[in-house]
Each structure stands twice: as C-alpha cells, then as structure tokens.
Amino acid sequence: MSSAGPSTPRLALALVSLFQALVFAAAGWLLPWGSMTPFAIAAGALAALHGLTSITALIGSGARAPLWRVTSAAALIFLGWVTYLVVDGAVYVAVLYGGLGEGVAIGIAAAWCVLVLFTLPTAIWGIAATGGLRGLRGRRLGGAAAVLLALVAVGLGRDVAIASDDPRPRLADRPEALLAEFQALADDLPAASKQAPVPSLMTRTPTICERAPEDAPITVLVHYPRRGEAPDPLPMRPTSLCVQGEPEAIVGELRARLADAHSKGPIKIDVVVAATPLTSATNAPDAFSVRPGVDGVCRKGRCFAPWQMVALDQFTSNAPLPFIDDFRFGVDARRLAGLFTGQAPEERLALDGLTRITTWSYLIDADGVARYTPRMREQADARPLTRAHLDEAVRLAELHILAAQGDDGRFRYLLNPFTGRVSWRGFAVPRQAGTTLALCEVASDTPPVNAAVRSSLKMLSTLERRRDGFSALAVGSPERPPQFASLGTTALSLIAFLGCRPRMGDEFDRIIGDLGRYLLTVQRTDGGFYPGYSLKDDAIVEGPDPLYAGGQAVFALSLLEAAATEAAADPSAPKGVFPPVEQLRDAVERAMHYTATRYWDHGLEGFFYLEENWHCLAARASLGHHRNDAYERFCVDYVTFKGRMIFDEESRVDPDYLGAYGFGQVIPPHNTPSGGFGEALAAAMALKEARGESIAEDQATMARVLGFLVRQQWRRELCFACAERQVIAGGFSESLASPEIRIDYVQHTMAALGHGGRLLELE
Numbered sequence: 001m002s003s004a005g006p007s008t009p010r011l012a013l014a015l016v017s018l019f020q021a022l023v024f025a026a027a028g029w030l031l032p033w034g035s036m037t038p039f040a041i042a043a044g045a046l047a048a049l050h051g052l053t054s055i056t057a058l059i060g061s062g063a064r065a066p067l068w069r070v071t072s073a074a075a076l077i078f079l080g081w082v083t084y085l086v087v088d089g090a091v092y093v094a095v096l097y098g099g100l101g102e103g104v105a106i107g108i109a110a111a112w113c114v115l116v117l118f119t120l121p122t123a124i125w126g127i128a129a130t131g132g133l134r135g136l137r138g139r140r141l142g143g144a145a146a147v148l149l150a151l152v153a154v155g156l157g158r159d160v161a162i163a164s165d166d167p168r169p170r171l172a173d174r175p176e177a178l179l180a181e182f183q184a185l186a187d188d189l190p191a192a193s194k195q196a197p198v199p200s201l202m203t204r205t206p207t208i209c210e211r212a213p214e215d216a217p218i219t220v221l222v223h224y225p226r227r228g229e230a231p232d233p234l235p236m237r238p239t240s241l242c243v244q245g246e247p248e249a250i251v252g253e254l255r256a257r258l259a260d261a262h263s264k265g266p267i268k269i270d271v272v273v274a275a276t277p278l279t280s281a282t283n284a285p286d287a288f289s290v291r292p293g294v295d296g297v298c299r300k301g302r303c304f305a306p307w308q309m310v311a312l313d314q315f316t317s318n319a320p321l322p323f324i325d326d327f328r329f330g331v332d333a334r335r336l337a338g339l340f341t342g343q344a345p346e347e348r349l350a351l352d353g354l355t356r357i358t359t360w361s362y363l364i365d366a367d368g369v370a371r372y373t374p375r376m377r378e379q380a381d382a383r384p385l386t387r388a389h390l391d392e393a394v395r396l397a398e399l400h401i402l403a404a405q406g407d408d409g410r411f412r413y414l415l416n417p418f419t420g421r422v423s424w425r426g427f428a429v430p431r432q433a434g435t436t437l438a439l440c441e442v443a444s445d446t447p448p449v450n451a452a453v454r455s456s457l458k459m460l461s462t463l464e465r466r467r468d469g470f471s472a473l474a475v476g477s478p479e480r481p482p483q484f485a486s487l488g489t490t491a492l493s494l495i496a497f498l499g500c501r502p503r504m505g506d507e508f509d510r511i512i513g514d515l516g517r518y519l520l521t522v523q524r525t526d527g528g529f530y531p532g533y534s535l536k537d538d539a540i541v542e543g544p545d546p547l548y549a550g551g552q553a554v555f556a557l558s559l560l561e562a563a564a565t566e567a568a569a570d571p572s573a574p575k576g577v578f579p580p581v582e583q584l585r586d587a588v589e590r591a592m593h594y595t596a597t598r599y600w601d602h603g604l605e606g607f608f609y610l611e612e613n614w615h616c617l618a619a620r621a622s623l624g625h626h627r628n629d630a631y632e633r634f635c636v637d638y639v640t641f642k643g644r645m646i647f648d649e650e651s652r653v654d655p656d657y658l659g660a661y662g663f664g665q666v667i668p669p670h671n672t673p674s675g676g677f678g679e680a681l682a683a684a685m686a687l688k689e690a691r692g693e694s695i696a697e698d699q700a701t702m703a704r705v706l707g708f709l710v711r712q713q714w715r716r717e718l719c720f721a722c723a724e725r726q727v728i729a730g731g732f733s734e735s736l737a738s739p740e741i742r743i744d745y746v747q748h749t750m751a752a753l754g755h756g757g758r759l760l761e762l763e
Contacts, residue, residue, distance in 0.1 A: 287330025442754025
C-alpha cells in the first residue's frame, strides 16, 4: 500500500503515534542508560518515526500509510531486539549469581510486559491496517527465523561463557579446609608488641602481581602490617603482597613472604579461585558484572580484593536514577575502571581490560585466630545463635550508640568504618528519638546508659514549640524558626519520653502531657491523624495518613493512656499534668478501630502491606491496658505477609543471606529491613502469646533473623581495616556490600536483638 486510503485513520493514528513518540523519547532519555547507548539511539529513532507518523496523519498526508507500516515494522524489530537483550542479560545474571530462576523470571516478565504494552498492539494494528503480511512467503519467514535463532543461541552462549567463572586450581576441596593451614602459619608468627599498636589494613591502592590472575595457577592477595627496619624502624603501615605459584608450593611461599609481619595479625588473605575477563560487549547490565562482597577486580596484574571493593563503596556506586539519591546498587563500570586509570573511560568500554576475580576470604585476627570470613563476616556455623552471642551483640550495640553521642546529646548520623569519616548533617528528630527508645527498652540499666538517655531527652526538650494548650517538637533556629510540626516527629519523641519514663521518673512529665495534647489535637474524628500542624498559621495541616507516623501516634497515645491511668490511681501524683484518661482511652480506641477497619481497606488486604511496624509495637504496648482484637489481628496479618520475604533454606540464596529480609541475592539484603522485621515479629509473637496462639513457627523464623543480624555486626576481631579513632564494633553497616553505618541501622537492629532474643530459648 503506497498511499493512504479512505480507511486509513487520521485523528486516532495521530494521537496514538504522538503518545508512542513521547513514551519512547522519554525511555531513551530518562531510563538508566547513558545518553548515547544503542538502546537510547534505537528508542530515539523509534520515537522519531512515531512523531513523523503522527504529523502525517494529522495533516492528512497520503504518505501516512507507508510511514505507519514502516514504523510498525520498526516497533516489532525493536521489541524483538530488546527482548533478546533482556533475556540475554537475565541469563547472564542468573548464571553469575545462581539460584535466581524465579526472581529473574518474574522481573523479566514484568519489564517485558510493559514493553509489549507499548509496542505490540499498535504495531499489529499498523501492519494489519496497511496490507498485512502480503509478500512474505513461508520459506522466507522460516529461513529468517532459523538465522535469528542461530544468532540468539550464539549470543546467549557467549554471555553464559563470560558469566561462568573460570576456575583456578584449588588448594582444597572447600574453603574451610584451609583454616588449619593458616592457623599453623599464624602460630609461627611473633606475638604482638603491646608498645606498637597495629594499624588498620585499609588501603586505596591495588595489590601488584607479576602475572595477571587469569595467567597464574594460584594467586593469593595478602594485606598485613609490616614492621619497620632497624636501626630506625618506621611506623607500622599496611602492606600488600601478591603470592603466585603452583598449588603445592603456595602456602610455603606465603609463609616465607610473611617473615616481616608485625605480629600474628591482623592478616587478610584472599585466595583467587576464579578469574574471568570482563567485556562491555555483554548485554547484561554492567552494574551486575561484579558480585558484591564476593568478587574483586584486576587490571594487568593490579588487583583490588573483594573487601577493598566494599571499603571503597564500589557496590553502591551505580545510580540508575540520579534523581533518587538513595536508589543505588551495583558497580558503576566507569568509576570501577577509574580506580586503575585515574579517570573514567568511555561508558561502553568501561569493563574492557578488567578481570573479575572470585576469592576465598580469610582473616588471621589480631589475636592470631584464623577465620574464614566471606564478605568480611563469619558464617552461621562459625557464629551460631547462642544466648552468649546474642547478649554480646546487644551489649556491643549499646556501647556503639553511647560512643556515637555528642556533648549536646545528639547521636551522629553517619560513620564510615573504614575511613572514620563522621557526618552529623543527616540529623533527624525521629532517628534521635528512636535511638533513645532502643536504649531504654533493651540496653543495660547502668549509669552511663541512663546519663545518655537523659542527655538525649533534654536535647529533644529544647525543640519544644509551645502553643495554646499543647506543645509540638520541630527543628529550627531563631534566624529560621520552624514552620511545620510533623506528626511523626512529635509522636516518636513522645514514645521516647514515655518509654524512658521508668528510668527517668517524672522528670519530663510536663512535656509528655503537652506533647500528648498535640496528638489529640491533630487526630481526625474518624480516628486517623492529620500530617501535622502549621506553626506559622496556627492551624492543622490536612492531608492523607503519613507513612509510619500513624502507628507512632497510636503507640504514643497508648503509652500515655497507661501513664495517665497510673497517675490517676496515685494520690500523691500531681493532677492535670496528663490529659484525662477517658479522653485518651477514646482516642486510642478510635485510632485502633480506624487502622484495623478503614486505613488498609482495599482489595489486596491480607496480601500486600506497606511499612506498618509501629502499629505492631503499639499493639504490644497496649496488651496490659487496652486490647483491640482487630488491631492485633492487623499486626499478625502484616507480619505474616512480611515473613514471606525472609530467606530460608528453600530460598536458594547464598548461605550468608539466610535469615535476611530481601528479594533475591543480586542486591544484598539490607540490615535495617531485617532488623525492622525482627522488631515487628517480636511484637506479633507477644500478641500471639497473649491470644493463646502458637509461636513455634515464629520462633524458628526469629532464630533465622537474629542469626543473620548477629553475623552482620562489626566486632573487634573483624575490624582488620576499621578506622582506629572511632568505635566501630557494635555497629551495623547498611549491607554486606555497603560500608556506611547509620545510627538508625544500629537502633532498629539492636531493638530486634533485644526484643526477639527474649522470646527464644537459646543455649
């Protein structure tokens, strides 16, 4: 069909083509690829064809039919090409990471269905409306299909070969078998000198090998503190060496090369067991080409061990959506290559010349104990969940939090365990209040802890903004007074004041009562809560239920109801400090009823929830004085849903991830969601016990979660590369692939360990 006939649509075709042009132009410009990648170019070209089709249809040009046909054919070709890219990338990632069949299939299906929605229906419409498949014979189609299938098979086979590890000769059949060899090596080294502190092994430079790991039978990367040379010994400094040779001689060579070691440890040893050259020609996303915490990278015999990759924060350097700063995962290939060259190369060539190395990772700690430490952590069999290990973890977290407090009572925001860099810029009242609450609930009842709690509560008190009849908390200054008092800031702070009241007595009762009146002021008649209060206009700010804050408000009001009830029964307690008990009881009941019946009333109720941990904590806190069956059931159902994301032995993930909350092992699970789930599960278990329900299955889940969290904690013996001037032990990094320690990571995880541990019968 060479020209438009009377049946060729105009307005409908113009509108549909314009929409398609906008969609593909946005895809080429906004999706997480560089501006000149083949995908961006192809998407832009398809957008241009759709745009031209829209214009010719709008003006009624006779060329609209052939142009529409060409555009439809181009859309089908684009769909086929992208489908191959996505499937090929999925196969690559599945082979590289393993145990991902279901997860990859679901992700591919979701992405592919979106693409199909914007290409296939309109392309078929265009082909059918402009003459169908006339002129294409069966033999031609069959031959073309055979050629395409052959090309696809070759491409898939090539990328599978690149994804598959190229195994090196091994020193043992399994990594644990080498522990005896390295322990014997440690026993032969001199004892540590008490006068010479051992430095951190942190270094930003690669280890230099004579041969590239892919060309050597065995390669071992070693980092250790080297002692200075007499008569004027230099300060101890981290040193790296590369030992290469045949399997039967490598341990002896390593022993000889470590003769100048400062002491028995720390010594970090990475035995290369696979070396695979990388290339940017694969269709898999570069971000997934190096596995977090497992793989290192070499270039021409210069190698970064896996732990260095984590320490240099390479596994969260990829930002596919730059406008969402916290959405980071995987390596940025250009930044990775820049580690060796000092400057980022062209994007599509970033991986060329790099070799991915997979290692067995060991540590001889400062006490001379050899450990197998993949991802810088010990595995479950080396660090089982026992009462002693659990109590130690809570105590270490407590000490870490105490060390994180400044003179003004604030807790720092960020700490990098490798550089010691500290940031206070992310200070937020909810984090401050939550950390204080964790100390009061699960930390030891000792003078240092109570002093830290009092200092924190006094700091929070300075943020009080008094109004007629109530007070709210908001951050501001005389030069820039706060304009808005959010629900969550005040509610969570009130929880901290009330949760710490058993330690602090009635010291903060006045502000507790006034903050409680704020919550009563911003509660709606249906039981829900407004987002906050405008301090500038002295008026409630209307809006939908804010995430997290609704549960925090119920929690705070329920604690206040209990405190007010206790005060009302005490003849010696001053009157009028707290709101009336009847008013509080009514407010709590309305809030619970609203949450259980209206807040989450949708078709997927019972199957899908957002973050509702605070409602569970509120329901547990209410057990002794305010029961609501539907509200308790809401928590139990929510935790049942969340429990589906806990990795168990049937999840086919790396053993290091067992007990974590996550969605697969491509992106390492974060510790905070795992700790948050532990908090909610502990609350749900308390509710079930009060309801006479079995918690046996929940105890098994809790043991997995706490076992994972105990293994994630920084301990002194694991801190071979930790900054010396900061207290790192007791902290929790974001994940096994991300080094940053944030105070709320520690807070949530400590609370899970404390509350969850009380519900387990441990040895």
